[in-house]
Amino acid sequence: MKKMKMSQLLRGAFFVLLTTMLIGAVTSCSNDDDDDNNVNGSKKSHKVVFKAIASSGSNIEAAVYGIDGNPTTATSLSGATWTSPEVTSEAGAYNANVVVNALGVDASSNLKVQIWVDGELKKEGTSTGKILSASASYVF
Numbered sequence: 001m002k003k004m005k006m007s008q009l010l011r012g013a014f015f016v017l018l019t020t021m022l023i024g025a026v027t028s029c030s031n032d033d034d035d036d037n038n039v040n041g042s043k044k045s046h047k048v049v050f051k052a053i054a055s056s057g058s059n060i061e062a063a064v065y066g067i068d069g070n071p072t073t074a075t076s077l078s079g080a081t082w083t084s085p086e087v088t089s090e091a092g093a094y095n096a097n098v099v100v101n102a103l104g105v106d107a108s109s110n111l112k113v114q115i116w117v118d119g120e121l122k123k124e125g126t127s128t129g130k131i132l133s134a135s136a137s138y139v140f
Contacts, residue, residue, distance in 0.1 A: 012133075045091050046140060049116040050084040050098040054132065057105040065098040095139045098125075102132040 050065040060082045063074045067089045082100065102111045111132035115123040125136035
């Protein structure tokens with residue numbers, strides 16, 4: 001039963017992330033023109049790191065993260081913390097997204113996900129409960 005719930009949770013979180021990335025990609029392309037000078041980060045690449053921190057005793061199990069429509073899935077994770085490898089966005093990238101799933105000890109367990117861009121915390125998302133799924137999205 002526990003495995004079935006986690007599988008459903010992972011599928012649901014993956015679907016949410018892909019939908020968010022697709023919307024981000026469509027939105028970024030819908031206003032394309034030759035003059036992007038007034039769009040933040042449009043002419044510059046960024047160094048992005050995704051992090052997750054769960055309450056003591058919780059276990060982080062999977063993460064889906066990426067920039068624009070390029071997700072990376074990390075499975076078979078364990079422990080209460082996780083950090084992605086540094087990802088370099090292309091100049092003109094629109095957004096960064098992350099979804100992390102974990103199992104908490106009890107209903108008061110929590111999970112926090114963070115998006116760090118160029119060494120600066122830009123966005124956080126949280127989840128509370130025994131089955132944890134936290135997400136965050138940041139527009140450059």
